[in-house]
Structures are given as C-alpha cells and as structure tokens.
Amino acid sequence: MPLTKEDVIARLLARLPKAEAASVPVRDYPTVRLGAPEDLPAAARLLKGELGFEYLEMVTAVDWLGPVRQEGFVSSRNPHPFLAQAPAPPVTPVAGPGISYHPILDMLWSFGNLRENLKVFLRLAVPRDRPEVPTLTGLFPAADWQEREAFDLLGIRFTGHPNLIKILTPDFLTGHPLRKDYVHQKDPYDE
Amino acid sequence: MNSEPRPEMAAENLIVTNPALQTDTMFVNMGPQHPSTHGVLRLGLTLSGEVITKAVPDIGYLHRGTEKLMETRTYNQCVVLTDRWDYCSAMPNNLAFCLAAEKLIGAKVPPRAEALRVVMCELNRIASHLIFLGTYGIDIGAFTPFLYAFREREMILDLYEMLCGARLTYNYIRLGGVAADIDAGWIAKCREFLEFIKPRLDEYDTLLSFNPIFLVRTKAIGLISKDSAVAWGLSGPNLRGSGVNYDVRKAEPYCGYEQYDFEVPLGRTGSCWDRYFCRVQEMRQSVRIISAALAKLPSGELLAKGIAKIPKPPPGEAYAHVEASRGDLGIYLVSDGGTAPYRLHVRAPCFVNLAVLQEILVGKKVADVIAVLGSLDIVLGEVDR
Numbered sequence: 198m199p200l201t202k203e204d205v206i207a208r209l210l211a212r213l214p215k216a217e218a219a220s221v222p223v224r225d226y227p228t229v230r231l232g233a234p235e236d237l238p239a240a241a242r243l244l245k246g247e248l249g250f251e252y253l254e255m256v257t258a259v260d261w262l263g264p265v266r267q268e269g270f271v272s273s274r275n276p277h278p279f280l281a282q283a284p285a286p287p288v289t290p291v292a293g294p295g296i297s298y299h300p301i302l303d304m305l306w307s308f309g310n311l312r313e314n315l316k317v318f319l320r321l322a323v324p325r326d327r328p329e330v331p332t333l334t335g336l337f338p339a340a341d342w343q344e345r346e347a348f349d350l351l352g353i354r355f356t357g358h359p360n361l362i363k364i365l366t367p368d369f370l371t372g373h374p375l376r377k378d379y380v381h382q383k384d385p386y387d388e
Numbered sequence: 389m390n391s392e393p394r395p396e397m398a399a400e401n402l403i404v405t406n407p408a409l410q411t412d413t414m415f416v417n418m419g420p421q422h423p424s425t426h427g428v429l430r431l432g433l434t435l436s437g438e439v440i441t442k443a444v445p446d447i448g449y450l451h452r453g454t455e456k457l458m459e460t461r462t463y464n465q466c467v468v469l470t471d472r473w474d475y476c477s478a479m480p481n482n483l484a485f486c487l488a489a490e491k492l493i494g495a496k497v498p499p500r501a502e503a504l505r506v507v508m509c510e511l512n513r514i515a516s517h518l519i520f521l522g523t524y525g526i527d528i529g530a531f532t533p534f535l536y537a538f539r540e541r542e543m544i545l546d547l548y549e550m551l552c553g554a555r556l557t558y559n560y561i562r563l564g565g566v567a568a569d570i571d572a573g574w575i576a577k578c579r580e581f582l583e584f585i586k587p588r589l590d591e592y593d594t595l596l597s598f599n600p601i602f603l604v605r606t607k608a609i610g611l612i613s614k615d616s617a618v619a620w621g622l623s624g625p626n627l628r629g630s631g632v633n634y635d636v637r638k639a640e641p642y643c644g645y646e647q648y649d650f651e652v653p654l655g656r657t658g659s660c661w662d663r664y665f666c667r668v669q670e671m672r673q674s675v676r677i678i679s680a681a682l683a684k685l686p687s688g689e690l691l692a693k694g695i696a697k698i699p700k701p702p703p704g705e706a707y708a709h710v711e712a713s714r715g716d717l718g719i720y721l722v723s724d725g726g727t728a729p730y731r732l733h734v735r736a737p738c739f740v741n742l743a744v745l746q747e748i749l750v751g752k753k754v755a756d757v758i759a760v761l762g763s764l765d766i767v768l769g770e771v772d773r
Contacts, residue, residue, distance in 0.1 A: 223720070224491050224706040251618050257733040259722055264730060265459050305720065307707070307735075311618065311634045318707075339621030342743040350455075365448040365772060374456050375731075 200313045202227040205248060209317075212243050219320050223305075228318040234330050237306075240319055241336050244308050250317060252309035253337035256344055258351050259305070262325065262377040263298040300325040302351060306333070323353070325376075332358040350375040413441060418757065420449050426523065427768025431745075431761075435754055443749035443757075445742055450772035458732045462698050463489050463563055466729065471557035473736065474770040477516035479508045480712035482561035487642060487708035488719040489563055489729075492701035495694075499686040501565035502643045507578075507681045508551070508560060509643075509710075510674040514585070515544040516713035517667045520765045524664060525596055527762035528605050533596045540588055543581045550574055563699060564692030575682055582675050589672055597668055606661040610748055610760035613658060620744040623737045624715025625666040626764055630658030636711035648677045660763035667765070698727050714738050714765055738770040 206227050210216055215232025222228035231237060244250035306319040323330060332355040333340040344355045345364040352373035355361055372379050419430040428449035434442040454473065458466045470485045471478040483505055490497065497505075522537030545555045552560045552568050560567050570578075596602055612622070617630035627634055635652045637645040653669035655662025701723040709718035715737025724730040741764050749760060 221703075221705060224704060226707060251615075253621055254716070255718060255720065255733070255735045257720060259731045264724065264726060264728070265456075305733075307718075307720075311632065311639075314639045337621070338616075338619050338747070339740060339743070342739065343621075346739075363448075365451045367448065367451075374453055379456075 200248065200310070200315060202315065202317075205315060205317050208248060209240060209243065213240055216240070219318075223318045226316050226318055228320060230320040230322075234321065234323065237319070237321065237331050237333070238336075241306075241308075241333050244317065245336055248310065249312060250308040250310045250315070252311055253306070253333065253339040253343075254309045254316070255305070255307040256333075256340060256347055257305050258328075258347055258353055259303045260325070260351065260375065260377045261297075261299055261301050261303055265377050265379075302328050302353060304330060304347075304353065328353045329356055330354070331356055332361075334358055349373070352376060411436075416754065420446075426762075426766060427771075429742075429761075429766070429768055429771070431757065433749075433754065433757065438753050438755070440749050440752050440754060440757070443746050445745050447739075447742065447768070447771050450768045452773065454773050455732050455734060458729050460728055462727050463701075463729065464698070466732070467562060468557075468559050471559060472769060473734065473773055474516075474712065474714060474717075474738065474767045475556055476519050476767050477512040477713035478557050479505075479512040479561060480710050480717055482558065483509055483643070484708055484710045484712065484717045484719045485721075485732075486561050486563055487710065488706045488721040489699070489701065490692075491706035491708055492704055492721060492723050493563065493695060493699055495564045495692040497565055497643075497692055498689040499644070500569075500688045501690050501692075503681050503685050504566045504570065504690075505561055505643045506645065506648070507678050508548075508558075508566075510677045510681075511544050511547065511578075513674045513713045514671050515541050517671050518544075520667055521592060521596070521664075524762045524765075525602075527758045528602060530596060530599070530602065533592060536588070536592070536595070540585055543584065547574065547578055547581065550577070562691065564695040565690045567690075569690055575685075578678070578682060582679055585671075586675060589668065589675075592668060597665060603661065606664060606759055606763065607659055609752060609756045610660040610663075610763055611658050612744065612748060616744075616747070617658060620747070621740045622715070622744060623740065624711070624713070625663050625670065626715065626741050626744075628652065629655035629663035629666045631656055636709055636716055640709070642708070642710060648680050650677050660759055663763045663765070700725060700727050709735065712737060714767065714770070715741060734773055736770045736773060738766040738768075739773075742766050742771055 206218055206229060209229045213236045216236055217230050219228040219230040231240060301322045302325055304321040304323060307316060309316050330353060332344060344358055345361060347353045348361050349363045349365050350373055414435045416433040416435055418433060420428040430446040432444040432446060433440055454469045457469055467482055467485060470481040473481050518537040518541040522534035525533035548558060549555055552558050612630050614630050614632055617627050617632055631654050633652060633654055638652060650673040653666050655666050703723055703725045705722045707718060707720045709716055717737055718735030720733040721729055722731040749757060
C-alpha cells in the first residue's frame with residue numbers, strides 16, 4: 198500500500214511525543230514541528246530507515262526577530278541613469294495577521310522519498326542566543342555543506358558536525374548575514 | 389579498449405597505507421582562476437604521488453548575498469536577482485521564484501503563459517547543455533565540439549533576443565505569467581532551429597559521445613553509485629546518470645508538464661560518461677517538448693488578472709521546485725504580509741551537487757580531476773548565490 202502524507206505525519210507523531218503538526222505548514226506539504234533538538238536524530242532515523250526518505254533536500258532556517266531595516270543596508274536603491282530619481286517603491290515592514298516577531302530561529306529540514314514521490318518538512322524552533330541543533334551528517338552526507346551554509350549565514354551550531362566552518366562568506370566577514378539584526382561593516386570590496 | 393571500471397584501480401589499492409613506504413604528500417592548489425573550474429572555484433588537493441588522498445572544494449568567491457538582498461526588495465524586483473544565480477540557464481530561476489510567489493499570492497497563470505514558460509525553459513535547457521557539451525569537450529581535450537555547440541547556442545540566444553531583448557539574464561517570466569508574447573515570425577524561427585538541431589545532435593554523437601578516446605577518458609572514472617547519489621542529494625542529470633529515475637517534471641508536474649510526452653533518460657553506472665550522455669539525450673527530449681508545445685499553443689492572456697504592481701502576499705510559507713537545467717532548484721519563500729519576501733532560501737542544485745566532489749575525487753589520479761569536475765556541470769554563480 199502506498200505511503201500517504203497522513204501516514205507520514207501519523208508515524209512521526211507516534212514516535213515523537215513532543216512533536217506536533219505545524220500550525221502554519223509549508224503550503225501543500227506535510228509539516229511537522231519537533232518539540233526539542235533531541236527529537237531530530239530520532240525523526241531522521243525513522244524517516245530514513247523505516248519510511249524511505251533517503252533524500253535530504255534542504256536545511257535552512259528563518260530568523261523571526263523582525264524585518265530588516267531598509268536604511269543602512271542598501272545604500273543606493275538602483276537609481277536610473279537617465280531619468281530623475283523617483284521615490285523608491287515603499288517596502289512596508291508590517292506584520293500581517295498571524296505573524297508575531299520573536300527572537301527565535303525556526304529551523305527547517307526537507308526530506309524526500311523519491312520512490313513514493315513524497316516530501317516532508319520538519320520544523321524546530323531554537324533560541325537565537327543559543328542555536329544548537331544535532332547534525333545529520335552521519336545519516337545524510339548531503340547535510341554536510343547545507344549545514345555549513347546555515348552555520349555561516351545564520352549562525353546555527355550543528356553539534357557533532359565534523360567540519361563546521363564558514364563556506365560562503367569571506368574569512369574577514371564577522372557575523373551571520375541572514376540574521377535580521379546583521380549590520381554590514383564596509384570593507385574594501387564595497388566600493 | 390577497456391572502458392569498464394577496474395578493481396585494481398580502486399581507491400584503497402592506489403593510496404599508500406604502509407607507513408614504511410609513505411613519502412611526503414603534496415598540496416596542490418587548483419584555482420580559483422583556472423579555465424576548467426567554470427567560474428571561480430578553488431580545489432585544495434592533497435596528493436600522494438599522483439593519487440588524490442583529500443580534496444577540499446573552496447567556494448564563496450562569487451557570493452553576492454542575493455537571499456539577503458531580496459529581503460529589502462519587492463517581489464517584482466526579486467525576479468531580476470534570480471537571473472544571476474545560474475546565469476547559463478536563467479529561465480528556470482525566474483520560474484522557480486515566480487511559482488513560489490504565485491503559491492503565496494494565489495495567482496492562476498493563464499494557459500498561454502504556462503506553455504510559453506515551458507518553451508522558454510526547455511530552450512534554455514538545450515542552451516545550457518550545449519555549453520556543457522562544448523566546455524566538457526575542451527576540458528577533456530577535444531576543442532572542435534565547442535565551436536559546434538556554441539554555433540547552435542547562438543541561435544537560441546538570438547531567439548531570446550527577439551523575445552525579450554536579453555541574451556542571458558532575461559527577467560522574462562514574471563509573477564502571474566510572462567512579459568512578452570511570441571509572434572508567427574518567432575515561432576517560424578524556433579521551428580527552423582528545432583529542425584536544424586535534430587541532425588546536429590546525432591552529429592555530436594559521432595564527434596564526441598562515441599569517440600573512442602573520449603570514452604576511455606570518461607567511462608571508468610567519477611563513478612557515483614545509486615545510493616551515494618541519493619545520499620549526497622544530487623539532482624538533475626547527475627542523479628539520473630546514476631540510474632535514479634527522479635525528475636521534478638514527472639514527479640511534481642508544474643506549468644502543465646503532464647500534458648507533454650517525453651522520456652527521462654537514465655544512465656547505468658554513474659560514470660562521467662553517463663552523466664554526459666544523459667544531458668545529450670535530454671536535449672532530444674527538450675526538442676520534443678518544444679515542438680509539442682508550439683504545435684498546440686493556446687491563445688489568450690499572458691498575465692494573470694488581479695496581481696498588484698507591488699504585491700503583498702498574505703503571511704505564509706511556500707516551497708516550489710522546478711527541474712532546472714542543472715537539477716532540482718527549490719525556492720522556500722516566507723511572507724510576513726509585507727511587500728518584500730521576509731525570507732527566501734534557494735536550494736541550489738549546483739551547490740548540493742558540488743559537495744559530492746570531496747568523496748568521488750579521493751583515490752583518483754590528479755589528471756582525472758578536470759574530467760570529474762566537468763561532468764558535474766556546475767555554475768559557480770549558483771553555487772555561491
């Protein structure tokens with residue numbers, strides 16, 4: 198009998214008492230919110246070993262501190278070389294209904310089952326000041342670089358990762374650019 | 389001519405493990421400025437004699453922080469930035485972003501726009517694979533196919549220039565549809581191109597694909613097993629070259645791909661040649677899809693109605709992925725109800741594909757590095773974003 202989205206969620210919830218179905222799912226895909234970082238290896242083992250999700254598609258996170266400030270980040274909003282500069286389109290950082298800004302990093306993993314053609318997303322909220330999550334490199338080699346990317350750009354510490362070093366940003370850059378409170382220090386390459 | 393894998397060439401037999409026989413290893417710094425790295429990639433290779441014992445790809449030289457830039461731009465401005473990821477095939481980048489944003493906005497794309505999206509993405513797949521074919525030939529030492537491939541690619545770029553004025557970074561696929569329509573003249577020129585390329589693809593097979601030197605050079609190296617390809621998260625021709633039948637166009641059809649009749653070419657052993665030949669065959673399938681799409685091109689609108697000039701999608705999260713020329717390009721998009729994406733993450737196929745290099749290069753001869761790297765077909769603009 199083919200596996201369905203509902204089966205996957207039910208199996209995950211049965212194995213992990215602290216997990217729950219995410220209140221805001223990734224649209225059209227089953228999404229499960231884990232209760233604690235310790236749940237992650239158990240969930241990954243269940244997905245890979247028993248449910249056939251052998252394909253780690255994505256590792257990333259969202260910083261829910263609030264929108265980035267417009268001023269100070271982009272110096273020139275792409276002025277037109279021939280026309281007088283019109284006012285920039287208003288970018289309104291207003292939280293819509295159902296959105297609340299709070300200092301957490303919301304981790305997201307996406308696993309694929311290529312045979313059954315299913316995809317499942319796992320979520321986990323970690324505090325911004327101590328973002329520690331167990332690594333998945335032992336189960337999925339694909340996690341190696343993607344976790345390094347999340348470490349570099351968002352500052353998430355993957356405990357147990359064999360080689361957790363910067364991957365995309367240059368060595369002299371301090372801070373994690375995709376965090377919402379990141380302030381860019383001008384360097385010689387900016388001009 | 390022996391092009392099958394040879395067990396005595398396996399990594400454990402080539403690397404000297406006996407400490408009494410161990411001599412100094414040598415560190416070779418390949419790149420970042422190297423004609424065969426297709427951009428700016430640095431490889432730190434540790435050699436024991438001629439055999440690689442450790443390979444460390446060093447990336448980030450082209451990191452422009454597009455994900456961060458998008459957080460301060462409106463959705464329509466973001467489409468321009470998407471072109472800059474995989475600049476050799478920019479149409480699927482546009483498409484992936486628009487599909488994710490349209491999921492959030494809830495836009496219904498008109499059928500003519502969907503068919504045009506398919507035509508343009510498949511043309512771009514041919515153009516991108518032609519670059520691969522030409523440059524891979526050069527990497528291996530065959531210069532001639534490059535000239536042929538770029539002659540054909542030029543015709544596609546001319547078609548794009550007729551269409552939207554740009555040759556590489558199109559900004560053609562927009563939220564809710566496409567930017568420009570095609571006329572009878574364009575269709576005639578496109579059909580002319582399709583007729584022109586069909587015999588050319590057979591010509592490439594005689595020129596390069598089944599050339600005995602090329603076969604010996606690529607057939608037994610860079611082997612990636614089925615399990616390994618899945619575990620490393622490879623996608624696109626790199627995954628299918630190892631015999632895993634996974635294509636987003638079949639698995640989760642978008643833009644009406646389910647209406648088109650095409651096959652997914654698979655490799656058998658996962659060698660460099662299998663990945664190469666998957667791409668050559670994919671070009672034939674793309675020709676099929678384009679012909680079918682042009683034959684039954686629906687008429688009607690180009691843009692969905694009711695999309696604001698500066699859209700404010702309702703809060704929520706969406707994930708959309710497409711089969712881009714180089715693999716499974718996914719966009720994870722979070723909206724907080726504002727005019728700019730709150731967060732955007734690109735699941736870049738080249739970035740994930742490149743990571744496998746640290747495993748498959750170990751135990752290979754240093755002369756094979758270029759052949760293995762070239763067969764992964766990376767574009768550093770997408771690796772670094």
